[in-house]
Amino acid sequence: MTSAAPKMSPPPRPVIRQLDEDTANRIAAGEVVERPASAVKELVENALDAGATRIDVAIEQGGRGLIRVTDDGCGMAEGDLPLALARHATSKIDGSDLLAITSFGFRGEALPSLGAVGRLTITSRTGDGAGAMIAVTGGRAAPVRPAAANCGTVVELRDLFFATPARLKFLRSDRAETQAVAETLRRLAMAQPWVAFTLTSDGREILRADAEQGELFGALTARLTRLMGPDFTENAIPIDAERDGLSLTGLAALPTYTRGAAVAQHVFVNGRPVRDKLLTGALRAGYMDVLSAGRHPAAVLFLECDPQMVDVNVHPAKAEVRFRDPQAARGLVVSALRHALAGTGQRADSTLGQATLAAFRPEPQAARPLPAWQARTPSGAAIRAGLDLQAPDPGFAEAPSARFDAVGPDPVADQAPLGAARAQIHENYIIAQTAEGMVIVDQHAAHERLVYERLKAQAARDAIPAQALLIPEIVELDPAHAERILGLAPDLARLGLVIEPFGPGAVALREVPAMLARLDGAALIRDILDDLQDQGRSDRLQARIDAVLSSMACHGSVRSGRRMTPEEMNALLRDMERTPRSGQCNHGRPTWVRLDLADIERLFGRRD
Known part of the structure; x- marks a missing residue:
């Protein structure tokens, strides 16, 4: 038996009022x-x-x-x-x-x-x-x-x-x-x-x-030194690029100078500070594959354009902007950063050298007895007195892991940015002498970057090999998302990912990059769509391919523990000088540090 619905009076009709x-x-x-x-x-x-x-x-x-x-x-x-x-x-x-x-x-x-x-x-x-x-x-x-x-x-x-x-x-x-x-x-x-x-x-x-004087880059560098600290400006490179009516200037830090959070990223559009997903995403893309995991770049970038090309009337706070051609703005930021960073292989991060010198300095501690072998070593006073003392065998359990080769003078190599190889220690670190000091090179990390850059250049020159799936994978999507991902089909095909329409709201995945044979194609397509929704662009597939190339480079590079001849060490140094981004390995770690002679002399008390 059903009961009748209770009788309810209709709600009062809302009245439209003019707010005071x-x-x-x-x-x-x-x-x-x-x-x-x-x-x-x-x-x-x-x-x-x-x-x-x-x-x-x-x-x-x-x-x-x-x-x-x-x-x-x-x-x-x-x-x-x-x-x-x-x-x-x-x-x-x-x-x-x-x-x-x-x-x-x-x-x-x-x-x-x-x-x-x-x-x-x-x-x-x-x-x-x-x-x-x-x-x-x-x-x-x-x-x-x-x-x-x-x-x-x-x-x-x-x-x-x-x-x-x-x-x-x-x-x-x-x-x-x-x-x-x-x-x-x-x-x-x-x-x-x-x-x-x-x-x-x-x-x-x-x-x-205080107000700065001089031309743009000089005044900007002085202002940023005051506001962000000298470490940033000492380890930053100038950015100056122009394309399609857009110009980009500013300073971007070396990949080895990073922060634990995105707190040192400042982007301005026509002088207005903005927080724009498109531009911050472009900044991350510009540093792709040169940063350590979990690290963030530091940069201050100024994008200038005709006011007609950007809408700043998006929100009352005016912190968001909308570009008429967002991909042109993003492309300029990415290409300018990558081009500038490619030429920093011989630019040393000053903070790395300072940290290295700090590691050499003994920590203050209470006096303690000298080891037996050191107690038998001639004192400095005896040496200065000209006494002919013969130090006994220190009695190492094993020979020190250092090898010095007699290398003849090489004026050309001595004047090169990374100098001339003088020694190899622990079968992994190359010591090179430069005109102003010395350079310490991690041979495995350096060669890993060289091989990686060669593999990337080869992949860009030749199409990424694709592998056809025995049974195409059908990915069900929202119709609008399916149309959007199919619009990227030509770009994805160049990277070895071949998709085709498969009725309304679905795509067929027919081929995948051969080097990513175990790829979860459906998950990748959905991740790419998420990137498109959030940033308007996706580098996810390229990043996965680069990760495979990086792994290949790691296994194909000079291993730690391998003894290298002086000729091999110098060849590695010259190759580093010719290769973009050679200052960082594939994982974002530095491949070399520089110590100035003046700093070394201070370390040993030779100068104030």
Whole structure:
């Protein structure tokens, strides 16, 4: 027996209401001002748009108590102050072309959003006008009144989020918020080396970047040395490339100078710091097969293009961009990085040499008895006195694993970047003498890279051999995904992966690369689709092929423990000088380190 459905009254019809201006501003503030660092970003960008050459930022309590940004820009006239606090009022654009954006700000939302959630005061003066001030609290503005001011603008924001206390619960500790503010200002300062920046937190100066002088690369290098440390700039190579109306400049670190996380990667588009999956993915691809597992490259890259080629009006925070031709942007970043890194085989990472010297220095420790064989060794004083003492046999259990060959002078090799081989120790490390010092080479790691590069060149020259499957593998996909992967069929075929359509929403996998005979084709295709969805491109198949070539190179290279003749060692050094990326093995480890003669002499106390 079924019971009748209970009678229910219909829900009340919702009523459409026009939100008041205060509520609209608080909603907009939730998108524009996420935390104190967001407020600092908006205010500093306004100062840069005003042509400031000096910007001073002061915060208290991580920014929640006070944010003050002082600049020496063009300033605002008294009559412009009320309009500056109105939503969608801006001096940056006239609204005729939203793609022709040449300024940081253009939406006219930052100041009214800040005034809606905090206590905002703006004091400004133009070069030929009188100073004026306006205050707004929780979205309610007071009348403009005269004020003493220097040319420029001072924006002071107190009690951030007092009007929306729920937002305060999502803020982190004062220390964490201060670090976020410092990182935001640091990123903005990277793109503006000719502008001076300071950051003061609770009365203590924590960041200072004076205005730099000179041309672009000189000023940029000096600014990055100050902001990222000298180790980065000493171990970075300049990037300067142009293609299809796009230009890329900046500095990229050597593959042996890496970080444990992607914290030293900074990308700018038309001077605007962005966090774009396409560009960060291109940065990773540019360093593909030269980094150790779990390590991340360090780079500061500036992509410049016509404003019509990129849309920055994607999100109110303006941290995301959309390119008209995303693959052109990605291709430029990848090719420029790979080309620059290919020429770094004879560029040594200074931190490696410093670490090597540090390993040579004895650690401070309490005096301990000398080993018996060392106690029988003639003292330095006796040698200096000219005494003819014969040291007894030290009594090694086995002969030291070092071999020195009498190698005649070779002026050409001595002047080569990696010098002339002088010895082989432990049957794995080559000691070479250079004009400025010495080089230590890991013979197996170096030869492994040489063989790997030859195999890659051969694979690129000749098509990757494919192996036909006895029974084609049918991969069921979403129709849209099937169409997308089939669009890559010609590119995949060049890598030995042959796919064909197999009805709606399916593809047939007919051939796989011969070197990947045990490949799970269905899983690979789905992984490639995931890459396409996330980055717009996939290098997954190429990476797997490179991994096989790397393994082949490892087994086909000079093994550790093999004794090499002087001629073989010098031939290896000359081959390294001719081979791209020879400074790192296939696994990203360094293949050689350089020790300058001056550093060696300091190690032995020969110079201060």
